[in-house]
Amino acid sequence: MKGGTHTFFSQLLAQLSVLRDILDVFLRIICAVETSLLAGNRTCMVITTRTRPERKAAVVELTVRDYLNTFFYYRRIATAVFLSVVAIGVAVALLVPMPYRAQSTLLVLLAGYYDQSNNPNGGAAMQPAIGQLDGVEAQILGSPELHRDVVIAKLGPNASEHDIDSHLQEFEHRLHIEQNDLASTISLTYYDADPKEAADALSRLLDTYFRRRATIFTSGRVDFLTGQRDEVARQLKKADADLLAFQKSHGIVNIDDQTSRAVLLESQLVQQKLENDTSLAQHRGELKSEQASSKGVKATIPIFTDDSEAAHALDTMQLSLMQLEARRADFASRYMDSSPFVQQLDQQIADMHASIARRKAQMATATRYGHNDYYDVVQGRLAALNASIAGETARQQALEGQIQDTRATLRGLSDVSSQMRQLQATRDILADSFKDRSRQVELAKIQQGQVSQVNSTNVRVIQAPFPPSQRSVSASLIIAASVAAGLLISALVVLVMASLRETFLSPEQAERSLLLPVLNAPVMLGGGARRPGASADAAKAASRPAHMAYGRMIAAINASTDSPAKVVMALSFGKNDGLLSVIRGLAVELEHRTTKPVLILDMASGANAPLYGPPNAQGLLTWSGHGGQSRAASAAPAEIAASGGLVFESVERHNIVVARPESGTFPASWQQTTSLFDTLREAHDYIVVHAPPASQSFAGIENAALADATVMAVRAEVSRKPVVLGLKTQLLDAGGRLIGIALTHRRGYIPNFIYRFF
Secondary structure (H helix, E strand, O other), X not given: OXXXXXXXXXXXXXXXXXXXXXXXXXXHHXXXXXXXXXXXXXXXXXXXXXXXXXXXXXXXXXXXXXXXXXXXXXXXXXXXXXXXXXXXXXXXXXXXXXXXXXXXXXXXXXXHHHOOOOOOOOOOOOOOOOOHHHHHHHHHHOOHHHHHHHHHHHHOOOOOHHHHHHHHHHHHHHEEEEEEOOOOEEEEEEEEOOHXXXXXXXXXXXXXHHHHHHHXXXXXXXXXXXXXXXXXXXXXHHHHHHHHHHHHHHOOOOHHHHHHHHHHHHHHHHHHHHHHHXXXXXXXXXXXXXXXXXXXXXXXXXXXXXOHHHHHHHHXXXXXXXXXXXXXXXXXXXXXXXXXXXXXXXXXXXXXXXXXXXXXXHOOOEXXXXXXXXXXXXXXXXXXXXXXXXXXXXXXXXXXXXXXXXXXXXXXXXXXXXXXXXXXXXXXXXXXXXXHHHHHHHHHHHHHHHHHXXXXXXXXXXXXXXXXXXXXXXXXXXXXHHHHHHHHHHHHHHHHHHHHOOOOOOHHHHHHHHOOOEEEOOEEOOOOOOOOOOOHHHHHHHOOOHHHOOHHHHHHHHHXXXXXXXXXXXXXXXXXXXXXXXXXXXXXXXXXXXOXXXXXXXXOOOOOOOOOOXXXXXXXXXXXXXXXXXXXXXXXXXXXOOXXXXXXXXXXXXXXXXXXXXXXXXXXXXXXXXXXXXXHHOOOOEEEEEXXXXXXXXXXXXXXXXXXXXXXXXXXXXXXXXXXXXXXXHHHHOOOOEEEEEEEOEEOOOOHHHHOOO
């Protein structure tokens, strides 16, 4: 058991190390501020020329600014957690009184009854390991029975069981035991609100401890060891009788010699079987080869053949055929093919061919056969090989039977040997145990006499318990610990909440998660909501115009296609993701880059609820907060397109036209949409398509392939990563050219005096 103060200080040091790491970051910031002030750089403007990292680098790089963004985003929660923990610590320090701590120290020395080796030769006692004696005494001091005796000594023998149990739990909770193995000391600590009661509790514990340990070490040891020795002697006698009976019942004379003979016989039989298998395989191979080589040998063979007469007649007919063909050639040179002479010769030639064919079919050859002597030799060899194979097969079966019998005998001997060795090992163990028990009985008698004569103990009280004068823990230490714990817990809360968050706070986080460049991410300096009592002019002055940071988006749009007229599809997942402000700001920036009107094709408005508002008395749309110049309208305020059924409305003081379907529905087919886009390209250089939210309609994703570039609006702190990734996958699968994202409703979390250094 460890002391409460030691554990408390260990935890406090661990918390202070975390506090030191956090303070180190703030010290670096302060040093950077100091260096900047010494160099004369006293400007308050936050200007950065940082080059945006490449996409691959942005995926893996985490900067200090990312950590500070997360910290300042959760600053209210972290501050609340920190203040709550500190408040609890201050309340504990002020309202809960810290107890007094009484201490006592015991020195443990080596004594005779600690020697449990029972050396039969009477040599020096075995030295215990470091801390072994302290562990024994600490176990006695921590015994629940010892604590119960201490509580009963305080309450008296008439106390109820319930009171004893409650006081026992309180006593064990306040008592702490700590042992020092190197110094062979045991430190006792007891906490109580009353210093005198703390010292008295330790005094009662020491008195009860010395009485109990004397009983533990000196009583009943000799009788117990004597009974153990007699029991081992009885078991040894029974083990000898069992071993002798087992040898007689199994006919065992010398188990090792019998086993070795059985192993030798089994090995000889296996050797003979292997040799027989080799010979059998050889003869089978020879038989197979002989059968293959003598497969075509027959009992009779032809001696000679005679076909001379038939051949002579066939030669005569061939000669006649040649003569007829010669005559026919002679007549064919003098007469026509239809001449009777030529036809007669053709008939004779055909008859001659037929006669030759019949002669060949009827030609007979005389053949004489005789007996084949080689056939008899082959049959003799085959018979010899078959006889050898049959004999070797029979020998193989006989050897297998003998090997099985030998192995069965060997297994039986192995089982018998194992059982016999177990019996012998048991007998030997009992014999050694009997010798050890006898020695222990003699040594225990000697030690008991020594303890009774010396009448002393090996445990000395080197520090007696006395009433303490100071409390254990001061209030300032409690408050310091609560501050460290508050910093640690608030940091853990921020870490857990940041790991559970799936939304985006900064462009770098969006680029790392979505693998897409952030083309536009204006910062809302006004905090997103007007404070109570603040005027509209003050809120307008505190916010930055949203249309002043679209240069990168316009560059990406111009690089997406070489066509002079460009169609940009603007899409978001939800209707409150800020897509309307992105389109308005983009249109305002685009009107400075073309002489033609910038067209906003509104696909998301309903028939009776236009997103860009109703026109004023002059038929123009009024946009607030986007600057503008005094210029004439570029189109009729209520012009209806001849193709597509669109209503065109101009924006006041801007060269911007908003077009929306007159019926409130957009063409559903690709052919109609393609035709509409081609018609609009002729009159406008930039066409920004305001697609309906992907959560309500699939039209924007379906028509993304017809646009030159697609921009996806993502709302900071609201849009979830799985939803945005799903929308990105759908756009790419539909064939759209996704050039990047616009991060809307983004707020600045890091204060300017800190942000300027990052």
